Amino acid sequence: MTAVGIELAPNPLSVGMARTVAPEPCAFVIFGASGDLTSRKLLPALYALWHHLLLPARFAVVGVSRGDLSDAAFRDKARAAVAEFGRVKPDGASWNAFAECLSYVGGDFDDPNTFERLGEHLKKADSERGTAGNRVYYLAVPPSVFPPLIKKLGQAGMVEHGERPYTRVVIEKPFGRDLKTARALNVELAQTLVEDQVFRMDHYLGKETVQNLFVFRFANSLFEPVWNRNFVDHVQITVAEPIGVEGRGAFYEEAGALRDIVQNHMMQLLSLVAMEPPGRFTANEVRDEKVKLLRSVHIPTAEEVDRMAVRGQYGSGAIAGEEVPGYRQEPGVAQDSPVETYAALRLEIDNWRWAGVPFYLRAGKRLPKRVSEIAVQFRSVPHLPFAERAAQAEACVLVLRIQPDEGISLRFNAKVPGFRVALQSVKMDFRYGTSFGSEPPEAYERLIVDCMIGDPTLFARADEVEAAWTLMDPILAAWAAHRPADFPNYESGTWGPAAAAKLFGREARAWRRP
């Protein structure tokens, strides 16, 4: 093994390519190869990368799962998955070449023989496909399987720490279900892996629009000077979806909106929109700033939770003209379930930039539409010199649309044409779909390549995960201590429980209608 810490000079031939750093040859091992995540996200992303030549030619994908499957059958399943879910559909030549990369190892994850056979299989891939001993292990398995699986890999000597060949492990959220279990998971991971081998995937960070937050904030002189308590009245972050639990009732009963969305995706959005500018755009400097921000958020006391957090659960209703059942009528859900399908928070950040500026966050299922956005509402002007219809001057709002219809809009006041001075709010709109010709890569594509080149900037670090759970823990504890008496408290197809409005108190603010 090459000694750790030797810096390899940049490849001069990669300069000016679509990616300055291209992945080295490697074997990409998917644990949970027969699962939903593999079919819907991983294989389509890998194929799209392959098709666009963003993967090395010397590459192998090894699927590992419990069932027995021949390589040919795995390739057939992969092709069907890419055809159904991929943005790049399998075409003859490109697919045939990709299919040659695919192979399968069946076996139980509890069985040491599985790892022995996998080890032999990977050595064969090294010699036949030139994968050079580099490994990415993607754990597309339930979180409870992470620790024992990683332990088995360690016992089999398959996760040695080194720069070349490298071994990296990707795990997906949830990273624990509270601070205690998140810490325990981090400790267990650290027994086998070092932190720079662990890539905690939150696919939100792979979205172009989320990454554009960095550029928007730190590459435009227009906005950063007003990005503070002197100019910003408040910020609203919304992650809404019209779907219910989609057959995952049993999973959702263990999660809830706070754990499923707020602790991870929304904390990422919050930290990106509110963090201080990093000195350089490096993994640790960016993540240091995110952690600093999360640690600056006021941690609610048990008494404060009721004033700064609202939970909800959807009842039956209508979405897009179709009748839909309530959460408690979903398969796998208890008839008296106290699990929240909606969560709204009012957070305050105790630092110089944001003191006194509330951040309102809400996430929910069975809301009227699918939308993820960050809305920054600016303060109203201190004085309006137009006597007539002055009351109609609305505050300026900048909306960063994460999905769908990705883009940025700015709402401001304009004079209505005519003899009188009448004001009307108008919108300037930037849309990714129309301003840039090329189709952006899917979040998984971006993050898979980042992992292969060893760039963890867009992955969560252990301390970042713990900082986010630190904020959630008092809310989870307070909610666990008091069963909700009013569930279900919002109809499907509405914007959540009426009680969410109480987060604004007596302030002249309201939830946006995205």
Added chain:
Amino acid sequence: MSSAADVLRTEDVPLDAIEPALRALWRSLSAGAPAEGRPAITRVITMNLVVLAGTEADAEHALELSGRLAERHPSRVILVRSRSGPEKVSAHISILCHPSDGGRQLCSEQIQLVTAGKTALRIAQHVAPLFVADVPVVLWLPRHPLLLPVDEDLLAMADRIVVDARSFPETEAALDRMTSWLESRREVVDLAWLRLERWRALTAQFFESADSRHDLDVLEEVEVRYRTSREGSPEGRVEALYFLSWLASRLGGRWEHGAVRSAGVDRFGALRPNHTRVEMSLVAVARTEGACGDLAGVTLVADGGRCRYEIARVEELEVAEVVVQAPRAGPAPVRVGFPTSHPLELLSLALSGMPSDPLYAQVLRGARALAEGR
């Protein structure tokens, strides 16, 4: 990729009435959309795309391509075609729309100018008033510019010039012309250079791993094979010259001696800063099918012949075989998909918002020096 746009409205207008006519068209389309049961329309213009068409066939082809491009690159397309006849300029305007998310239609514009007689010599004056402000001007020359009425005024207006060196009858002429544009501080995008993206990516990949990176320092031979209609012909060499020039520039090479040509092979030598010599050769391969100028294969040999890296394109299968013969590498060839670049994809790439490519300027100058045997 992109589908053809719907042409919503089109009409002939006098040259001095283009802007008011377009405004009127937009107004009537916006007002009429709900009543006619059509989705609301949004005008999107991200660039002025000026296309000089040499022939009627070029014009039709350019119109078709730009219509398809409108979805990815909504623009004000100004297509200029010249005809014989009495001195006259006529104009024809169209609005093109594509459906988009959210039930809207995104629409852009096409203006066709037909010039005849001496008016064909004053294209810059005709198009300048038509540019939409604050968006770039891209000049696309689908044919060899010596056959088009390209003048300095028109070039001076362009933020970017898009050409295809393959459309030039001679490699040297293409490289000369593009070098002169670059020297006049113009941004040039050559589709022939963009076609090499996959070749460059695959070649770079050979040396991504620590095991092989050292081989770049001890590279000794490079052979680039390109397709031509007959062996020994200079036709279609431009991509091969670009490739060699790119490799030499990345390796920090200085040409040591000029080209020596024999039996369809051009040989060049380069001396690198580490005082090692790289022998490079261009080999013309008789074309069986596909376009001339496409590369057929690349071979790199390093370290006294102990390491050999090869990419061989199997055109009919649209794949490339990648072979590494090195002490630590797997011996078996692996295949990667290698489809023929579609003109629409290349053009879309050429129009994309990427900043100018400083590497290309270096490669172009190197290729010109190679072509001249310097």
